[in-house]
Amino acid sequence: MPWFFDLNGYLPALLPLAWLSAAFIPCLPKLHRQHWLLTQVFASAAVVLAFAILATTLHSATPTHHFPLLAADSLSAVMVLMTSLVGWSILRFSRNYIDGEPGRLRFTLWFSLTLTSVTVLVLASHLAVLALAWLATSLSLHRLLVFYPDRAKALLAAHKKFLVSRLADIMLVTGFVLIAQGLGSADIAMINERLQAGAGNGALSLEVAAVLIVLAAALKSAQLPFHGWLIQVMEAPTPVSALLHAGVVNMGGYLLIRLSPLLEATQFAVWLLLAIALATVAIASLVMMTRISIKVMLAWSTTAQMGFMLLECALGLYHLALVHLVAHSFYKAHTFLSSGQAPMQSLIRRGSNEVGRPRPAIWVLALSAGLGIFMLGHYVFGKPITMATLLTGAVLVTAVASLLAELGGALGHAGWRKALAASFAITGAYLLAEQIFGGLVPASAMPPAPSAFLLAAGVLALLLVARAHIMHRPEARLWQRVRPLLFNGLYLDEAFTRITFTLWPPKPRARREQPEPAPIYPDEGVSS
Template structure:
């Protein structure tokens, strides 16, 4: 069970108070000042909560504290950016109300231990996001894509409500830590989860898949670029990541649900691979970032399915900060390209170098991990995590002209990850380690990502070959997966003309 730091509950109330204040007529000329006050006030509250947690000897909700710090930081930056971005635009008050409502809902999700509140706030965050996505109501593309997203979110909400009802009935409580503790203890004593709990976890996973824009219901995330840039930053850096956070909350139960784990690994792994291939064909920076989010969410869900919860938490935090920065600085890409054009371009690595980098990265990861475990044997990484790290670090070994420099850079990145892993392990104290079933799934995932690396190496080495031409045509079309879901959604619920 995790007691909640009291000041943390004030974070959603801070955003909610600013929202209510903006509803009064006297706030018409002060709406941005009130929003900024909520942003700075929320950040200050989280700092106070963190200090109290450090001074208090009791166990605290460490995961909730870190996620609240992330939400308050993103909220502060996005509110400040939005004021300058929308200067002179009509409908700013409507934008502020929807943005504050979204922030209040997300802050409630990460700070509450009540399953009723978590489900309600997660649903409300999606409803508050809808007017942000349709901020430019005269753009038909924005309305159509928001309609697709609305349908996918309502399907996810139905799964989420059903999952919550089953879990509350099985545990006899709506307190989230108590639910996890009781059901996990009962599963350990009885040799497995009861079928209603297993069904609830499958429904929870389906809700996360729908809300995280996984294939084949990913199209709305890719096509939602008609929204203002700060909305894209909020969506990609905050709301889409909530699914990973909820899975971390239910980690002790998820580790005993093989059907839910398999679903996460298969859907997440295939989404990560296919979205990575599609991303290689895109030119627009915002569209590339959207496909990157789709792939990263798939990777994060796959990590949760494999029981690599520390890796998933590090991934969640890093992805949120990276995507917020990437979207908010997207307007500087042209200047960056012009500056890079002044330098002599580096020669692309050949196929042989790319293939050699993979075993080199693997040996380097094993060597540094062996040194790490000699000092901290209790924090050894699972074999699946080591394999995925090797595949991810392999390109860094050849990104520079000097092999030695590339290997050193990859070594620094690996050491940085190990330190982050140590911090994540402290935040997720008591999280179960991967079991035999997850290790079997990990072997499939490792082969999948090694195959993706080899395919990308071949395409990079033979960009005009027959395989590259055939694959480019299908990848550029997104493998036509979104078309099927689009036709289905408009048959079920046609969009109304504005």
């Protein structure tokens, strides 16, 4: 049966069409009254189509469903389902958030166009389509970042993000041209097959292409020192921040997972990615130890989490990178959409800090319990202990131990019971997700050198030691000297801002006259 008689062949095209309909149809003059209803109907249709793509992809004997220039395999099916669910959730939140704003039609237009571009990016089977969708995603998001044109800080942050994105676009397009010339094809599936077969090994053009793609992914993921815009775009509306942190910023990691055979064929690009990721994780983690404000903490945590995801790609742990990507997206979407609870969470955290820091004995007990839970989980799931397992396990055990120590030390026996239950749930969910996603993403054909794992493990161990020292001796002279530097992010963003504004300064916009506010009382402003 030809592909055009098969419904599965149409699904990769119907999903972007649903988001495109959500962008334009509700903006028709005769449909303004049903604006939100129609937008949510098309968004719900996109979620249904994403579930259908995932179901048919996993159920079909053939691994890929093709439409001209678009394709759906297990990786893209998971990604489009994640982006559709996140987009649908943020859109529902936006109905009340944007209600009454004069630009609500403009907001839903560019929001839906951004989701359309992200969906095409994920489903693209051709390098040209992926590059165009990459560019369209950035341009559509830029219109959302400047939704409030009277906010000077938002405009400056959007300008910095615009410059970083254009630099990433140039690198991405140049890398794609070199790949197409070096391998004689622009079809992504064929490129990966030829790279896995050893075509182009040692070619200088592919080495340069891999470096450019790594740099483009790092710029897209807000890695240091190009991270400042991610912190400053928090001036944008909350739904825009949620979309950026939960979806768009993850596209750099998706690009590396999709073109993983290219990374495996070029070791220099792998070491470059490893260096960028480790530097970002180390500095961002130390900055977050300064207990900066919640808003800035959210942005720095996104930068650190993207660094972890790129680190997993550099180590060939692509299934773990996909787990990290999906979990981070849903977590950040929930965090931003529930940001109204931040003051209460701040009071709770401040109260727990006043109870007192956990004693060293509590930390030893918590680390032992975390290690025991991790080993028990591997025994239950029948997973062998490897070097990659130890590296990811160190991060998981550290997180579980911190939870146990803080809750147990602050709340006593009740805190220990709650923390143990949460630790078992977190560890089980992580191992289950790792097992599921391991069957969706092909394993690395060339495992990285043990020295790369040892370097990553050493950096993570030093961070754990630094965190323990800071928590137990915050008054230490070294910490007091370093704290101002870390609090300001080593002033990396300030240097980058001066350079970019010197090369391409932003153009100030003329401020619009704001109308006088309406009187609160009928007789307000009336002279007696």
